[in-house]
Each structure stands twice: as structure tokens, then as C-alpha cells.
Amino acid sequence: MLELEKVWKSYRVGSLGSKKLTAVRDVSFSIAPGEVLSVVGESGSGKTTVGKMVLQLISVSKGAIRLDGEDITKTGKRGLKEYYRNVQGVFQDPFSSYNPIFRADRVLEMVKESYFPRVKRSEWDSKVEDSLQSVGLEAGAVLGKYPHQLSGGQLQRMLIARALLLDIKVLVADEIISMLDASTRIDVLNLLGSLKERGLAVLFVTHDLSLANYISERVIIMRHGAIVETGATGKVFGDPRHPYSRNLLASVPQLHTKWSENPIPVVELEPDGDRSRPPAPLTKVDERHWVASVG
């Protein structure tokens, strides 16, 4: 349904755009309805950039992003507004997602203003109530409040409710629970699970492998802007082939081991090379399991 084909992104940096920084290199993947696809990788590996390109908040330098076959990198403003009926995002910092001087439910009101200007107030109010309920919020407890009067978990859920007002097909969730406490995390995560049941596709960006493992069918591991390993979650996490993936998995601290007993071994990895060159190609190593060759 949503498909990225050989997507590249380079930023111009330095004065007058004299230098180039390639943040995403030759990334291709697709998501199907009812599927959660996790994107994991170290800081700076390009996860957020991929998410923002899917949301068209930043342009792609090369490649195509298609929703149901239509390349949205080429549609104009009109097309983009229609695209946002189908694809929405939630970001990491709930407090930055709300304009602090307005009431929090303004994010819902803006959806009405842009997409449902002719819907009657009473009809809209019940629609809002329904979508708040579906994310586990009670309308009376959150409507009419300012962002600082609500908790991070409530704010993140309200953003999901906002996306649901639009009957979306794809949700881009960029580290949406990394700023929540452990118990709220699980609630929001389970909420994503139930959305998946309803046929929503979720692009779940995270650096927490256990979360990725918990929620997703498929996983992408990124490094230096390129995919190094991808496939079914069980395959990739159960039998990591790329040295980087192995390091990543080995570095997840276990609850019952201590550093003093068993320091985590780390394998030397090849350094960051020339990013403008195409990355190592992915080869199939198993059913639903691909790994980039190591040079």
C-alpha cells in the first residue's frame, strides 16, 4: 500500500549550501494494511528523516514514495492535502506537538476546519468523542484543557485520536513513547496494537529493540542512512546476520545480568565511508530475511 523505492535524502549544509550530507541512502520498503513495521538504528542513522519523508515534511532527493501506486513526491499542494487524509504522523515530544498558548483540543478543531468544514457541530462533537474513546481518553477529562494541564500520555493519545478523525491508512509514529514512563508506554503500545487489528499500517520508528520486538511484524535496521538488515522480526532478532545488528542486539541490557559479570562484547565495525556511493546491496539469506553484504 505504502511503498518507498530507492529513496535518497541529502541535506545541503554550510554557508550557501556548499557541503552535502547524505542522511538516507537508497532505502526501499513497503507496508501493508494491518502491519507494524519498525525502523531501528543508532542515533543519526536516518530514521526520523525516513519518517518525515513519508509525511512529506521534507522532500526526497531521489526516489519515489507511493501510496496505492501514486507517487506523492510529485503531487502538488492539493494532492498533498488529500494524501494527509490517508497518512498521518505522531512525534516524539508531546509538549512540542501542541502550541503552548492554545488549548490542546485545538489540534482536533484544526482537522475539522481543514477537512470537515461543513460537518455540523453536534455531529463533529460526537465524532471527536468516539475517536477519543477509541484511544482510551475520556472527552470530559481532556477537552478544554491547555497542554501543560495534561500528561504526556494523554497528549500522545490525543494526537493519535486526531489522526483517527481522518480515517487514515498509515500512521508514522516517530519515537512516540520514548518520553513516556514505563506503564503509560505499554498502554500506548497496546493502543497501536489494537489499531493494527483494525487494519492500520504503522511505521514505528524507535531505538528501543524490545519495543520493536513487542509490536512489529517486520523490522528494518538502519545504519549510516542505509538498511543493513531487514525481514520478519523473529528472523532478524532471533538470528541477526549483520555485525551491526549483532552489536545492537548484544547491547540490549538484560534484566538479570550485571555489567560486572559479563561485559557485553562489541565487534569492530567498518567506519562510515563515502555516503554518496550506493550502500551494500541486500541479499536474501532466508525466507523473509535480507542482509546487506559486509565489505
Add this chain to the structure above:
Amino acid sequence: MTTDVMLTADTVGQRRENLYFALRNPKVLIGLTIVVGLALLGVIGPFFLSATPNEYIGPKSEAPSADHWLGTTYFGQDVFTQFVHGLRSSYLVGSLGGLIAFVIGMSVGFTAGYRGGLVDEFLNMLTNVVLVLPALAVLIVISSYLEVRGVISQAVIIGLFSWPWVARAVRAQTFTLRNRDYVDLAKLTGKRPGQIIMREIMPNMASYLLMSVILLFGGAILFAAMLDFIGMGPSNSVSLGSMMQQAMAWSSLHLGLWWWFVPPGAAITLIVGGLYITNVGLDEVFNPKLREK
């Protein structure tokens, strides 16, 4: 339409709170009283007085009396009439010059800050050029070329030269605000850049913008007075600065005609000082950390 009302109503609570503190802040009260009081005198006064303030109507160099409240000039013009007309033109220059500078400064600042990239580099260069131009020298050259120097042309020239610092500050603030996630969220709702600037970014800078307007207003009045004083003022009307210039030119100081130069001088000082006090007070209002217990 109704949704618009709803959205603006959201901020009403906070605006009201700010208004409450503003009207209880003694600095704001004193400053506003001075500025508004003199403005009323300048706006309403001329309707009750002669429309030709430069007319020779009475005895020369007479001290203040019941007939001539602020006395007469060396040539026998009524100082109070001149003063009231001068106030009016000073406020006109201040508002028009300040407004022009504010509009240019905001447009440049918001565009540069929001668009970034090459647009920003170009606008930034333009801003810096205007900033380092010796404005006074340029103004003198331009002013001396104009056939009839009026209050309006003076205001336009002042406006065209005093926007850079607003542009710089607006640009800097826009730069940080445009990276907030709520701006991205507004984009995801299909909002256009203009709407995002007006409705997401600008409200967060409202206090700052209000204070800039006040400073620009005061700056324009002071700048105009300076031009007038060096003889570059309006050639077809009276202003506070040109009154002082005339007074000095005819050595009112030596002749002891204090009523000729004290009122305009005091008025300029009071207006600019009043605006400054208002600003300091507003700063306390918007910045609760500065509020006294």
C-alpha cells in the same frame, strides 16, 4: 468563520490575564497616561485652535498669559497652537514611520526565518546592508533632494530605514519556532505557510511584537525630531523638532524665551520616556519572573 472565533477564543483567557496585570502595573499606567494624554491633545487640540500655526497673530516674544497659554514666539506666533500642531505631526510620523518599519521588518523576518536557505541568506544580506547604512547621512541626502518635505514623506523615509533590527529578531525567533512539532502538525493538516506563520508562530511572539511596535514608534518620533532639529524637517508644517530648531535659530535661550523651546523639548522627552516606561512595564507583565511579588 465560527471556527476562527473558536480558535481565537482559546487565547482570550491568557490575554485577559495579561491585560489584568498590564493595567495594574504602575509603569504601564504612568507611561500610557503620558503617551495617550499628549496624543489626545495633539488629535483633538487643533480642532479648537487656528489651523495656521505659523500665522503672526500677536505681540512678539510675550511670556505665557491667559490669551497665549504658552506665550508667543520672537515673531509673534502663538506657541501653544504650534505646540499642539507639532504634537499631531510627531504622532503622525511616529505611527506611520513605525508602522512601515514594523510591516517591512515582520515580512522580511518571517519570510527569512520560515523559508530559510537561499531566501534567508539573501534577506539577511539585505538586512545587514540597511543596518550598516549610515541612515542619518542617507536621510539627509534624500531629504535635501525632495522638493516639498512633508510629514508623510519623512515618515516613509524613516520607516524604510528603521526595520532591520525587527527583522533580525523576528527571523531569529521564527527560526526556533518553525522547528516545533506543532508547525509540522499544522502542515499535516494541509495548512499553507502564510496560515502557519499567522496562526502558529505569530501568536507565540505577540508580546515581543507589541513591544517592537512601541519601540519603533518612539524611535521614529525621536528620529523625526532630530531631522527637524538639523533643519531637515517638513517645510510646509510645524513639528516639535522644527519648533526647537526655530527657537534655537533665533537664540531664544539668550533672550530668555524659555516658553518657546521648553514645551516641545519636554513633550518629546515625555513621549519617548513614556513609551520606554510602558515597555519596561510590559516586559514585567509578559515575563512573570520580573513581576514584583
